[in-house]
Amino acid sequence: MRLANVSFRYRRRDRSVMREVDAHLSPGDVVELAGPNGAGKSTLLRLLAGLLRPTGGAITGRPAVVGLAPDRFPTGQPFTVSRYLDHMARVCGGDWRPWAERLSMGHLLNVRLRELSKGSAHKVGLAQALMTEPGLLLLDEPFAGLDTGTRAELQPIVAELSARGTIVVVSDHQGGLRGLPSLRHWTLVEGRLRETAPGGAGAAGTAAIKTGTAGAGTVAVEVTVPAADLGTFLERMRGEGYPARPVSVEESR
């Protein structure tokens, strides 16, 4: 999935929320999206989901199935949790019950949506996003209000999905996925997107490449290549089906 020179503004005379964003996402990528309040993180997630169309540039290669968990789940609906999830399962053809079990939602199933606490409503939002078996999973502040047990469960869930090739983009202020070794970091500031490596910038003239995704049946490999060869190397790896990405340079070419 590629974002090429993406810009966005809500109205014609408004200031651009996003300017000339370029990025590449490979299957299995997990991205932590950070930035100050109002920086446009939720807008970027909606652009990635296809809910908004860029006012400039293009987003291509979006996986066919997308899951979106909003920062605030809309509880103002006349359904119980199970009835709501049943409806959503019919819409997307998914199965929510395994996810409800993993998210410890058993006691919530007969509760009306209007009566849910913030954290419980958040779980419903996560369940409806996860049941689609998405190729692209977008989580907006997924750890906000969650109990400790569910917070601990969310990271393995993301790791499993990543291992199966799902691209996961998480807007998160709380660093809930920091334990994931393959986590990419995007920062959105004043409409510009920057990718930063966890350990800072790479050594001059070289770029470290991590190939593969840690998970069942896969292994992460670190390769150091001259910076000038980075684009060619990445293209070749991706062409062979490996989700390769740089870990010590700012930009994936």
Added chain:
Amino acid sequence: MIALAGFRLAAYVRSHRVHQVSLALLAVLAIVHATRAPAGQEASVLADSAVLVVPFLAAAARSLLDTEPDRQRELSAVLAGGRVREVTAGLLAAFAACLVFAALAMAWGTLFGMTGTPSGPVLAAGLVLHVLSALTGVALGALTSRAVLPSPAVSILALVSGFVGMLLISASPLYWLTVPLIVWAREAGADGLVTRLPELAGVSLLWIALGLVSYVLIRRARP
């Protein structure tokens, strides 16, 4: 898409919003058909009924489309696989609700509003007019729904103005510039409804299609 339309209908019914329009419509039907029309005026009864229900159907369509929170519309679009499917499902659900209300109005008028029995062609013309009413209601309701007009005050004003505008324009020689509601009723009174129905249905469908296409285009820009 059908599943999503079912979800929206279920939300409309379970939220009790459905009672707002059904109570108002039942009260109006009871008053309008309090005395049966004399024999020979069956076409008029059916055409008047089809015109009368339009604002109620528009209110029903608007209310149904507004039942879903804005954020849920986004989730529905993502789950259904795109904005177009979400918009289409909403219109389908609104049409289904409007059809039920239009059928209720037609049944009430046929059973309690007339002395005689309508002939087959008149009954068929009445049926077509009520389907056109349902479609008109969907188009007007959709164009005044929250996704298009976020302010409730502006929205309800637009809905009422839209209906009154249709009445005024269709009462003029420029009736073809809108859904010709008044011409439906006028031709029914003059026994010309059956013969002019293809022309009137064509003009009506043109404006309904224009309204629905406008709604879809607006929704592409305003999620």
